[in-house]
Amino acid sequence: MQLKAGIQGQQIQFASTKASNGASDGVSSNSFANNKGLPQRQEEGSFCRRSFDGRSGYCILAYQCLHVIREYRVHGTKIDICTYRRNIPVICCPLADKHIDDQRISAQKCQEYHEAVKGIKLGMPRKLSGKMCVSSVPLIVGGQVTRSEDYPHMAALGWTQSDKELKWGCGGTLISDKFVLTAAHCATSGGKPPDMVRLGSQNLNETSKYQRDIKILIIILHPKYRSSSYYHDIALLKLTKRVRFSATIQPACLWQLPEMEMPSAIASGWGRTEFMGPKSNDLQKVDLSIIDQKTCKDIYRKERRLPRGIIEGQFCAGHLEGGKDTCQGDSGGPLHAELPEFNCVKFVIGITSFGKFCAAPNAPGVYTKIYSYLDWIEKIVFRD
Helix, strand or coil, X not given: CEEEECCXXXXXXXXXXXXXXXXXXXXXXXXXXXXXXXXXCCCCCCEEECCXXXXXXXXXXXXXXXXXXXXXXXXXXXXXEEEEXXXXXXXXXXXXXXHHHHCCHHHHHHHHHHHHCCCCCCCCCCCCCXXXXXXXXXXXXXXXXXXXXXXXXXXXXXXXXXXXXEEEEEEEEEXXXXXXXXXXXXXXXXXXXXXXXXXXXXXXXXXXXXXXXXXXXXXXXXXXXXXXXXXCCCEEEEECCCCCCCCCCCCCEECCCCCCCCCEEEEEECCECCCCCCECCECEEEEEEEECHHHHHHHCCCCCCCCCCCCCCEEEEECXXXXXXXXCCCCCCEEEECCHXXXXXXXXXXXXXXXXXXXXXXXXXXXXXXXXXXXXXXXXXXXX
């Protein structure tokens, strides 16, 4: 095993190497029920002019124009619908917004991957409503057990033991057919980095024909990460072979905006279900509130491993009254948003990094902010 610094970051080299009703399209046909289409139907990719303010733009898929969606959600700003691609609204996106949202390679890949998995179904009964994604709404402390198809981007990081058994520790997020996103400290703690990733699993103690175990080829740490601090706690795991997407294995999208104005987000993982308690074998999820940055900074202003306090690339999520939180073993896993407008697409907004005490009052967890590292991620994951 060899640790070396590279242009893109620190690398650890290893010797060994949707549903038929359209819900999985990502945006439901009634997502913008109060908005009307343009006077005349316009095709995707065509020039358009918004009916209510005259701004010029292009007709693109709704999830490629997140600024307009945010304006709609926060301020009720109207949306002009050009047409539909199957069940997905194609909206008139102003030029400035399109330039920001549509040009990033990660946004393009988000669209590409989710089009690739349309129509894939589990070989078991699955009931979907036309509006919301299937989800078993009941680690994470105060959380609820999920199903394997609820969070198909979830990855478990494994360490091969001397007896050849796998010990599962941190979590991660599948973001392409070759890369998993996780926390940098997961690759450096304990003296030995993980060497295996499990995808498509709900219970780590059970075997399933839907799960896949894939060896890790390279671990790339962020070049500014240092184990002595909590800053830049982000890493990429390159797998030894490409992942074949299925109903239980699909990549998540990367959040494209600096703002995180969603009222809450969902954390998932196989960590402890109570402070210092046993780890969960079942994948768990919990709804967490995004804590404002000022409160987050105040709570962690005396943390010795944060000499500069909470920085732009970090944020807090949890419940200040306590009761719900991520916990030991959830590190590296995703904090993601599930917006009504994109009800089958999971947008990862953060990576579980650290906290004080699991689910204690005034002790929210701290997460690495995805948006702050988009450039670094894209240069590595989508450079080919």
